[in-house]
Amino acid sequence: MGxxxxxxxxxxxxxxxxxxxxxxxxRPILLIExxxxxxxxxxxxxxxxxxxxAMRRLAEDLGERVTYVRAPTxxxxxxxxxxxxxxxxPGSHAAASxxxxxxxxxxxxxxxxxxGFALSRAAFAAWVEGRSGLRMEDFYRDQRRxxxxxxxxxxxxxxxxxxxxxxxxxxxxxxxxxxxxxxxYRPREDAVDAGVRRDLDALCGEAGSEVVGRDGPRLFxxxxxxxxxALRRFLDERLPTFGTHQDAMLEDDWSMSHSLLSxxxxxxxxxxxxxVEAAERRYREGRAPLASVEGxxxxxxxxxxxxxxxxxxxxxxxxxxxxxxxxxxxxxWWRALDPERIxxxxxxxTVAGVRDRxxxxxxxxxxxxxxxxxxxxxxxxALSSWFATxxxxxxxxxxxTNVTGMSQYADGGRVATKPYTSGGAYIHRMSDHCGxxxxxxxxxxxxxxxxxxxxxxxxMRRNEDALAANHRMARPLATMRRLPDLDALVEQExxxxxGPEG
Numbered sequence: 387m388g389x390x391x392x393x394x395x396x397x398x399x400x401x402x403x404x405x406x407x408x409x410x411x412x413r414p415i416l417l418i419e420x421x422x423x424x425x426x427x428x429x430x431x432x433x434x435x436x437x438x439x440a441m442r443r444l445a446e447d448l449g450e451r452v453t454y455v456r457a458p459t460x461x462x463x464x465x466x467x468x469x470x471x472x473x474x475x476p477g478s479h480a481a482a483s484x485x486x487x488x489x490x491x492x493x494x495x496x497x498x499x500x501x502g503f504a505l506s507r508a509a510f511a512a513w514v515e516g517r518s519g520l521r522m523e524d525f526y527r528d529q530r531r532x533x534x535x536x537x538x539x540x541x542x543x544x545x546x547x548x549x550x551x552x553x554x555x556x557x558x559x560x561x562x563x564x565x566x567x568x569x570x571y572r573p574r575e576d577a578v579d580a581g582v583r584r585d586l587d588a589l590c591g592e593a594g595s596e597v598v599g600r601d602g603p604r605l606f607x608x609x610x611x612x613x614x615x616a617l618r619r620f621l622d623e624r625l626p627t628f629g630t631h632q633d634a635m636l637e638d639d640w641s642m643s644h645s646l647l648s649x650x651x652x653x654x655x656x657x658x659x660x661x662v663e664a665a666e667r668r669y670r671e672g673r674a675p676l677a678s679v680e681g682x683x684x685x686x687x688x689x690x691x692x693x694x695x696x697x698x699x700x701x702x703x704x705x706x707x708x709x710x711x712x713x714x715x716x717x718x719w720w721r722a723l724d725p726e727r728i729x730x731x732x733x734x735x736t737v738a739g740v741r742d743r744x745x746x747x748x749x750x751x752x753x754x755x756x757x758x759x760x761x762x763x764x765x766x767x768a769l770s771s772w773f774a775t776x777x778x779x780x781x782x783x784x785x786x787t788n789v790t791g792m793s794q795y796a797d798g799g800r801v802a803t804k805p806y807t808s809g810g811a812y813i814h815r816m817s818d819h820c821g822x823x824x825x826x827x828x829x830x831x832x833x834x835x836x837x838x839x840x841x842x843x844x845x846m847r848r849n850e851d852a853l854a855a856n857h858r859m860a861r862p863l864a865t866m867r868r869l870p871d872l873d874a875l876v877e878q879e880x881x882x883x884x885g886p887e888g
Contacts, residue, residue, distance in 0.1 A: 394471040403657040418463035428596035430744040440608035475500040478782040510695040526688035550677035554629040564639035571619035606649035613650035629678035635817035648779035697783040709798035712763040731823035744778035756793030757807040761841035766796035804858040810836035844879035
């Protein structure tokens, strides 16, 4: 056992449940800023800011217990530190491979289970064993039972149902430009942020820098105290309205009632099980409705954990899944986060949000960005990588299953039962984007043809054979075959794909 060895923490392992447990309490802590890690991929500037600020804030909070090393690579940082270190399971296949090579080189000792998720990887492997298929709903219910969350004394679900999702699908209030709910927690920047911003200014000024997105005021928590305040603000003031409109989109209300806790959760600042237990207490105390609390619990204890474990269970080869044979490269305006080249208002608004904040909520990711990418045939591996680098809460384990499986259906149905794409009618129902848009969601051919409506049918025609075996697509396919203008629509969309909006 290496209990006395220093503990090396990656930049997404920064909470007390990583370094303050009985086994780790008192251990010297090593943090390494790797120049290669910062420069090797086109990260959003605000993502880099959050990771660096969180690491430097932890070093400031823990004082002399932390050795902070800036080095060209992680390997060189370990060599400069000069002692064998233990490390928690890292968050990507690439990082896991690096850790294994560092173990072989004698620089790393023990690899500890990650406390960043409620369920261990060994426990998930035992859960999977003997199952003929993997369903998130089965996993979610077992998570609730295993951790005794939102259960009655007899072991059944509170309220008599496991899932209240049908109550959480309302569109935005008609005529409103915001939900009118209390604002999310907004952190105050300090000297740590100023130092990070200076360093990023220098990085962005280097020749060949691939940093994307705009700088801006820090919107998300990066320290233990900030993460606690952000959690309490959401639970006390925003959780009661979280459920009803969680799938809705409003152009002038980017945060809606969303928790905005994915950043501190994915930086390892919040213990997910403690977060879930705190949400349950709000329901037990009568301070938040069951549908909202259950929906939030499902996101954290269900989908977030499911995504993590599937990433490891499915393995590195999963990232190469490409059920529809999509081959288009991401267009330049997409990679550069240039909304000015986009005409469709929903897509322009969402890309602008990613440019300005490195953030879009889950429906914008799935039904605007993801749906557009699926319809236009963008490579799923390139899209998954883009989400992981362009979003402030993005990491490979987050995006691989979400993008490759759910959004792009590139795995042919291992994660989702059908492709998540639609015509413009869905966006019209769930947002305020269509009113001033130059395109009409009801029109599929002609100058006002909505690129989502027309794109949906053109995509279906292009992939008709690959979709034929999916019983959930039988009715849409039958409708598509009856369209009188299908040939003109397909040709129109082929030409549109050469333009900036698609």
